[in-house]
Every structure is written in C-alpha cells, then in structure tokens.
Amino acid sequence: MPLSSRLGLSAALSVASPSHLRPYRRVSPVRAMASASSKGGFVSLSNRCNDSKSPYVRSHANNPTAWQLWSPETLELSKRTNRLLFVSIGYSACHWCHVMAHESFMNDRIAQLLNEHFIPVKVDREERPDVDKVYMDFLQATTGGGGWPLNVFVTPDLQPLFGGTYWPGPKSERAHHGGGFEAILTKVASAWKEQESRCRESASNITDQLRQFAQEGTLSGRRSGEGVDGSDDSLELELLEEAYDHYHSRYDEQHGGFGGAPKFPTPSHLSFLLRLSEWDGIVKDVVGDDAVQNAQKMVVKTLENMAKGGIKDQVGNGFARYSVTKDWSLPHFEKMLYDNAQLLPVYLDAWLITKNPLFLDMVHDIATYLTSPPIHSSNGGFHASEDADSAPSASEKEHKEGAFYVWSHSEFGKALGDEKLAEILAKYWNVKPNGNVSPKHDIQGELKGLNTLCVTSSISDLAQQFGLSKHDAESAIQTGRQRLSDWRDQHRPRPLLDDKIVVSWNGLAIGGLARTSAALKESDTQASKKYLEAAILAANFIRKELYDSESQTLRRVYREGPGATAGFADDYAFLISGLIDLYEATFDDSYLQWADELQQSQIKHFADNESETRGGFFGTPAHAPDILIRSKDAMDNAEPSANGVSATNLFKLSSLLDDSRYSSLAKRTAKAFEVEMVQHPGLFTGLMGVIVNSQLDVKPIVISGTESSSEVQGALKQLQQMVRPGSTVVRLGGDSKSDWLRQRNELLSSIDQNKDMVQICEGTSCKLVKAAELRELLKGTHV
Structure with missing residues (x-):
C-alpha cells in the first residue's frame, strides 16, 4: 500500500497545479517564533532566514513560519525533540514558490501548525542540489511527478515520509476540494503523534527502495565477469539510432520541439541531434543519412520557432525557462543562467552548420544577455537568474508573473509613439487589442487583455502588406524594439535578481562564450x-x-563571499568543460593545467572506484554528512548530466594530454550506465558522444609554427568554423603558452613548435596534413 494511502492523504496528491495563480506580495516584517519540546523543556525557535546568504531563503524572512536552515544544528534539533522536519525546497525565480509563500507561509494558521508540530526548514535547491535530488527522487518514485516548490516531511533520521509540490493555502478555492495544505499538515502531525513507529517503518522501507533504485543499472544487468574498464566490447553505435528514434517519435512537426505543453528547450538533446552530422562518417553510416539529415531539420525548426516565440525576449535579450504552450508563444517568464548558457553553443552549432543568419542573431543575442547586467556581475561572475514575477509599475506593489514582459495594446502604441509604426509592429509581433493570451492559460486573469510578443509575420510579408522595402521593414523592427526596451526600462521595475554565482552554471557560460569568441x-x-x-x-x-x-577543491556558490557548501560533481564537470573550451579559444595552457587539477580532484572525491564492477561519478563527495542517499545520475534534463559531461571531459583531456588513464575512466563511466542506456538511450544524450569516442577516439590536431604562416592561419580558421565533437586542438609556438602542456604531454615535447605544421595525432605518432584537408579528414573515415 502506498505511504500516502496509509496516512489518509491520497487526496492531496491529486491536487493539480493551475498554470497561473496570484503570486506573493511584500508585507511588513513579522516575528516568527516557535517552541520545540525536548527532554529539557522547550526550545524557542525564531525565523532564521536572514542568517542565510541565499536570496530565495531570505525572501522568507518575513514569514510568521519559524524557518530554520538546513544545518547540523537543525538536524540535531529534530532528533532531540523527535519532530518531523518539514523541508520546503525552491529557488528564487520560481513562480509557484512565490504562490505558496503568499498563500501558506505568510498565513498565521499555517505558520502556527508548522511551528507547533514540525521543524520547518527552507532550502535553496541551487545551493543544495544534493538535498533536492534525494527528496525529488522520493517524490517522483512515490507520486510519478515532481516540481518546485518541493515540500517533504522528513523523519529525524532524514528519511522521507510524505511529500508533494504546490499545495493550496487556506484561502485558495482549490483548498476546499480536500487537498489543502492545512488538512495535510493536520493529518501528518496526527499520524506522527499516534502512529510514529508505523511512520518510521514506512519511511525506512521507502528509503531502502530508494537506495536500491539509486544502484540499479550501475550494478545489475552486466554480464558475468564483465568489467567497466573498456577492455570488453564497447557500447554499440546503434544506440545513437535508437536515441534518434526516441526524439523523432516525439517531435512536434507543426511547432518544433518534443512533446506537448509545457515545452522545454532541453539544449543537451538538441545538441546531440544537431551533432549527429558532424561526427565521423561512420556514425552517419550507422544511423543512416536520412535520419541524420532529419535530425538536423528537427533542430533547425525548433530553434527557429523558439527564436520567434514568446519564450524569446523579443524586446531585450535571452530566453525564458520554458513555454507554457506547445507553440512557444506563452513563456514561463523566469530567465535562468543555465538555460541561456546552454542555448548559446546550440545556436552557435546551428549557425556554423547551416549559416542561417537568424541563428547568428541569436548567438549575439544570448551572448549579449550573458555579458551584460544584470546577469553579468561587476566582479566577473555570472548571476543565477531573473524572477518570473515583478510589479507592473513602480506605483504597484503586487507582483505578477510576466509583468515586465507583456503589453496591453494601448501601452504598446504609447511606447512606440507612432501610430503607423505601432500598426506595423502589432502585425509583426501579434499584438491584439484584447490580448493574445488564451484564458485557459490565465486562470487568475493576470494576463487578461495583455500580449506576449511573438513573431508571426515574415519580414517580406510585412514589407508587402505595408508597402515597405525589406530594409525599411527591418529598420522599423529595430526602431520599435529599441523604443519598447527603453519604455519598459523606464516605466517597469525589473524582475528581482538572484545574484548567487554558481560554479557549475558559470562553467557552462564560460564554455559557451569561449567557443563563440573563437568562432567569431x-x-x-x-x-x-x-x-x-x-x-x-x-x-x-x-x-x-x-x-x-x-586542496584543489571548489566551493559551489559565491554571494557576499564564498559559501560554506563544497562543490558537487557538476561544479567540477561543467567548469572543466568550460576551461577546455577556454584553452582552445586562447591556447593558454594555464586553463588546461587548472582543468587537469580539477579533474584529478573530481576523481578523488566523486569517482566510484569501490570495485571493478563499479564506475561513474557520485553527485556528492564521500564525506557529505547530511545526505541520506549518495547517488549517480547520467540522465540529461534541464542541465546536462554530470556523468555525461565528465566522460566527455575525460576523453578530451586524454586527447590533449596524451593520458590513456583518462580515456579508460571515460569508458568506465559510460559502462556504469550501460543498463539504463540500452533501455532508454534517448534519456542519455550526454553519453551518446562517449559511445562514439569509445569506438573512434578523440583526434588531437596539433598546430605548430608562427602566427604569420598561411598554413597555420588556414588551419585555425578552418577549425574555428567547424563543429568538432570528435577532435581537440593543440597550439604550439606563436603566441600560445604551452610550456606546461609540453611537459605534461610527452608526445608534444618531441614536436618542433617553431616549425609550421598541421598534424593529426594517434597513439604515439602524428601525421602531417594540409589545412584544406581537415574538414574532410575529421568527417570522413577514421585516420
């Protein structure tokens, strides 16, 4: 019997989250106090959110709920008082987190129940993705769904008891249908008081199942006596075809993208499909030429429609988190660093492959977003996100979703200041007098009469309809975009900024910008x-x-100084990847040296080397004291998987450094997830390239000689204009800094760095090639 049924809470799990609700409003400070009983009497608790550096956690400092931080002291308090932890996990840009804060955590009755019966804990998932993963895995395993806010009741031993996402507050109409948060709190408190042993038994059983689930695939299904060191038969290239089939079957022929609404860009999947045509010709032979070309067409249409849709900020720069509608027209308005940092190299690849000028425009657009305030910090790092919600004007205090981005027909015309221009651009961006948002996507009426800007007319059609030249139509769009941008900057408060600097996401941005710089x-x-x-x-x-x-270790977050949380596997993986790209953009081997140091640290603290039948990287370091389950994950979701990126890094470092230990570990990492990959190859696109590299290796291209050499210049230009998933580039001589690299890579030390040469190396030998031959060699047969 499911745990939810045992607690009599199954009705709560059926509560569906509407697409829009009234977000929170700012209120005057309220002092939150709670008393926790213990053997020594009562412990007085107060709201500790201001003790955190997280903007998300601090936003709850005025709640009457006596929030505690996820800390050793809080966990010990739960044990000492024998109270359940109520762990609420979210992030600063999360719209539904604001909804629940306004409806419930600001409500005196809800706060009283939380304070009297539980230890309420507020967690920023971006600071503690390890905590989030444990309890999100629990929620998905027990309910089949998940999302944020993530709310879970946890025993003093950190074992999950019951959880959900958004639960309606007492004044919400949806609370009257039996699934309100107040009823849930009452039932859970009663169950713990009256049936504690049964609750503990259930939580323990679930935890055991979660531990077993975390190990499935990495331990089971492997042939007897088979290791994971790459010495046996490699994973088959045919898995790439199966991964393609997964996306082909889910492709939206009309609008692009995969599946229905809500629709996410999932850059890692787009990158895989786009790069199928750029691997060695053997890959095309296996997958099929038609499939490779169709994969490219699917990505091209998806990227085109995204660029024209509401998910793209048509007035400013950057992309929103995802689209509520399947046609990309109505976004969920939060802007995340990791989305834009991943979309940049995808649009760059698309431009390099197709030379579509729209894609180059998007490359500059995203790169401008990343390198400008508010995302780009004055200290050099990149901030985490911009909120979905904001006040519609400086005189209004209530925040609404998308208020910074949407337009009424009248304000649209007023901002443009020219009736004819407004008529032209209303046609171009689908601005209607009564708004263009369907009521079914606007339950609370916040977007009634408002418009999201979506390109629904081509420039040629626009020019023809209004008797303009193509140049004049383009000029009108640019003029209008600038006027609208100026208007909203002057008249609308910008959404709140989460100014954390997260290492992993900065690594993604570093890599995307470095590659873009080299290509341009x-x-x-x-x-x-x-x-x-x-x-x-x-x-x-x-x-x-x-x-x-x-110690050669990372901290995860910077805000008002370095945070206390140690870096996770993705922090190492994404930063290493970015540093490799930065090396290939500058040929300064100090970035490669740092990547090598970080890679050795990641192996030391995260690699699973307990036996020959294990492999891959855990998400958390071995010494993490407050994590119930230490797991490994290789599925690509909103962010690429740490294991997929790590395996790719290892192959690249092996190629650049001529270090076979790294390539062996890359193969071992992929083999650790063999069972899951064979069953669901489409969910592991980050490891698909590793399968290719396991079969064909990563070809290092070594360019030596003077900057003035036409052969050197030709080779560098050729390589910078290519998408090269199966090769790396080493530069010796000229303006490059390569002293450390020549010591680290013995093969390079034997090459005369002052002699103008282009070579492709394999094993212990290098072969001279002409710059003009590089494209054919890298996309043809194995050298």
Whole structure:
C-alpha cells in the first residue's frame, strides 16, 4: 500500500497545479517564533532566514513560519525533540514558490501548525542540489511527478515520509476540494503523534527502495565477469539510432520541439541531434543519412520557432525557462543562467552548420544577455537568474508573473509613439487589442487583455502588406524594439535578481562564450573580444574566490563571499568543460593545467572506484554528512548530466594530454550506465558522444609554427568554423603558452613548435596534413 494511502492523504496528491495563480506580495516584517519540546523543556525557535546568504531563503524572512536552515544544528534539533522536519525546497525565480509563500507561509494558521508540530526548514535547491535530488527522487518514485516548490516531511533520521509540490493555502478555492495544505499538515502531525513507529517503518522501507533504485543499472544487468574498464566490447553505435528514434517519435512537426505543453528547450538533446552530422562518417553510416539529415531539420525548426516565440525576449535579450504552450508563444517568464548558457553553443552549432543568419542573431543575442547586467556581475561572475514575477509599475506593489514582459495594446502604441509604426509592429509581433493570451492559460486573469510578443509575420510579408522595402521593414523592427526596451526600462521595475554565482552554471557560460569568441574571431573581432574577456573574467573570479589551490577543491556558490557548501560533481564537470573550451579559444595552457587539477580532484572525491564492477561519478563527495542517499545520475534534463559531461571531459583531456588513464575512466563511466542506456538511450544524450569516442577516439590536431604562416592561419580558421565533437586542438609556438602542456604531454615535447605544421595525432605518432584537408579528414573515415 502506498505511504500516502496509509496516512489518509491520497487526496492531496491529486491536487493539480493551475498554470497561473496570484503570486506573493511584500508585507511588513513579522516575528516568527516557535517552541520545540525536548527532554529539557522547550526550545524557542525564531525565523532564521536572514542568517542565510541565499536570496530565495531570505525572501522568507518575513514569514510568521519559524524557518530554520538546513544545518547540523537543525538536524540535531529534530532528533532531540523527535519532530518531523518539514523541508520546503525552491529557488528564487520560481513562480509557484512565490504562490505558496503568499498563500501558506505568510498565513498565521499555517505558520502556527508548522511551528507547533514540525521543524520547518527552507532550502535553496541551487545551493543544495544534493538535498533536492534525494527528496525529488522520493517524490517522483512515490507520486510519478515532481516540481518546485518541493515540500517533504522528513523523519529525524532524514528519511522521507510524505511529500508533494504546490499545495493550496487556506484561502485558495482549490483548498476546499480536500487537498489543502492545512488538512495535510493536520493529518501528518496526527499520524506522527499516534502512529510514529508505523511512520518510521514506512519511511525506512521507502528509503531502502530508494537506495536500491539509486544502484540499479550501475550494478545489475552486466554480464558475468564483465568489467567497466573498456577492455570488453564497447557500447554499440546503434544506440545513437535508437536515441534518434526516441526524439523523432516525439517531435512536434507543426511547432518544433518534443512533446506537448509545457515545452522545454532541453539544449543537451538538441545538441546531440544537431551533432549527429558532424561526427565521423561512420556514425552517419550507422544511423543512416536520412535520419541524420532529419535530425538536423528537427533542430533547425525548433530553434527557429523558439527564436520567434514568446519564450524569446523579443524586446531585450535571452530566453525564458520554458513555454507554457506547445507553440512557444506563452513563456514561463523566469530567465535562468543555465538555460541561456546552454542555448548559446546550440545556436552557435546551428549557425556554423547551416549559416542561417537568424541563428547568428541569436548567438549575439544570448551572448549579449550573458555579458551584460544584470546577469553579468561587476566582479566577473555570472548571476543565477531573473524572477518570473515583478510589479507592473513602480506605483504597484503586487507582483505578477510576466509583468515586465507583456503589453496591453494601448501601452504598446504609447511606447512606440507612432501610430503607423505601432500598426506595423502589432502585425509583426501579434499584438491584439484584447490580448493574445488564451484564458485557459490565465486562470487568475493576470494576463487578461495583455500580449506576449511573438513573431508571426515574415519580414517580406510585412514589407508587402505595408508597402515597405525589406530594409525599411527591418529598420522599423529595430526602431520599435529599441523604443519598447527603453519604455519598459523606464516605466517597469525589473524582475528581482538572484545574484548567487554558481560554479557549475558559470562553467557552462564560460564554455559557451569561449567557443563563440573563437568562432567569431575572423568575422566580428569586437564581439569576439568582448565575449572572450567575459569568459576569462569569470574563470579568474572562480579561481580567486571559490577555488582552494592547496586542496584543489571548489566551493559551489559565491554571494557576499564564498559559501560554506563544497562543490558537487557538476561544479567540477561543467567548469572543466568550460576551461577546455577556454584553452582552445586562447591556447593558454594555464586553463588546461587548472582543468587537469580539477579533474584529478573530481576523481578523488566523486569517482566510484569501490570495485571493478563499479564506475561513474557520485553527485556528492564521500564525506557529505547530511545526505541520506549518495547517488549517480547520467540522465540529461534541464542541465546536462554530470556523468555525461565528465566522460566527455575525460576523453578530451586524454586527447590533449596524451593520458590513456583518462580515456579508460571515460569508458568506465559510460559502462556504469550501460543498463539504463540500452533501455532508454534517448534519456542519455550526454553519453551518446562517449559511445562514439569509445569506438573512434578523440583526434588531437596539433598546430605548430608562427602566427604569420598561411598554413597555420588556414588551419585555425578552418577549425574555428567547424563543429568538432570528435577532435581537440593543440597550439604550439606563436603566441600560445604551452610550456606546461609540453611537459605534461610527452608526445608534444618531441614536436618542433617553431616549425609550421598541421598534424593529426594517434597513439604515439602524428601525421602531417594540409589545412584544406581537415574538414574532410575529421568527417570522413577514421585516420
């Protein structure tokens, strides 16, 4: 019997989250106090949110709920008082977190129940993704769904008892249908008081199942006596075809993207499909030429429709989190660093492959967003996110979702200041007198009469309809965009900024900007320089503020100084990836040296080396004291998996450093997830490239000689204009800094770095090639 049924709470799990509710409003400070009984009497608790550096946690400082922080003291208090922890996990830009804060955590009755019967704990999932993962896995395993806010009742032993996402507050109409938060709190408190032993038994059983689930695939299904060191038969290339089939079957032919609403970009999946045509020709032979070309077409249509949709900020820069509608028209308005940092290299790849000017426009658009305030910090790092909610005007205090981005027909015309221009651009962006948001997506009426801007007319059609030249139509759009941008900056408060600097997401941004800089070096020198400088500043900031050179370890978050939380596997993986890209953009081997140090630390603290039948990287370090289950994950979701990125890093480092230990570990990492990959290859796109690299290796291209050499210049230009999932580039001589690299890689030490040469190396030998041959060699047969 499910635990929810045992507690009599099954009705609560059926509560569906509406697409829009009234978000929280700012209120005057309220002192929250609670008493927790213990053997020594009562312990008085007060709201401790202001003790946190997290903007999300601090936003709950005025709640009457006596929030505690996830800390050893809080966990010990739960044990000492024998109270359940009520753990509420969210993040600063989360709209539904604001809804629940307003409806419930600001409600005196809810606060009283939480304070009297539980130890309420507020957690920022971006600071503690390890805590979030444990309890999100529990929620998904027991309910089949998940999301934020994530609310879970946890025993003093940290075992999950019951959980859910958004639960309606007492004044919400949905609370009257039997699934309100007040009823849940009452039932859970009663169950713990009257049936504690039964609750503990259920929580223990569930925890055992979660531990077993965390190990499935990494231990089971492997042939007897088979190791994971790459010595046996490799994972088959045919898995790439099966992964393609997964997305082909879910592809939305009309609007692009995969599945219905809500629709997420999932950049890691788009990158995999787009790069199928850029691997060695053997991959095309296996997957099929038609499938490879169709994969490219699916990505191209998806990226085009995203660029024209409401998910794209048509007035400013950057992309929103996801689309509420399947046609990309109505976004969920929060903007996340990790989404934009991942979309940048996807649009870059798309432009390099297709030369579609729209994709180049998006490359500059996203790169501009990343390198400008408020996301780009004055200290050099990149901030985490911008909120979905904001006040519609400076005179209004109530926050509404999307208020910064949506337009009434009248305000649209007023901002443009020209009736004819407003008529033209209303046609271009689908602005209607009564608004363009369907009521079914606007339950609370917050978007009634308002418009999201979506491109619904081509420039040629626009020009023809209004008797304009194409140039004049384009000029009207640019003029209108600037006027609308100026208007909203002057008349609307910008959404709140979560100014945390998260290492993993900064690593994604560093890599995307470095690759973009290299690709634009010849065509747009000024932009290339700007993007590279931002990448270098961010890397330098992390090294200065969040890296301990003595222990060679990372802290995860910076805000008002380094945070206390140690870096996780994704912090190491994403930063290493970004540093490799930064090396190939600058050929300064100090970035490669740092990547090598970080890789060795990641192996030391996160790799599973307990036996020959194990492999992969745990998300948390071995010494983590407050984590119930230490797990490994290789599925790509909103962010790429740490294991997929790590395995790719290991292959690249093996190629750059001529270190076979790294390539062996890369193969071992992929083999650790063999069972899951064979069953669901489409969910492991980050490891699909590892399968190719296991079969074909990563080809290092070594370019030596002077900067003035036409052969050197030709080779660098050729490589910078290619998508190269199966190769790395080493530069010796000229302006490159390669002393450390030549000592680390014995093969390179034998090469005359002053002689103008282009070579492709394998094993212990290198083969001279012509710059003009590189594209054919890298996309043809194995050298």
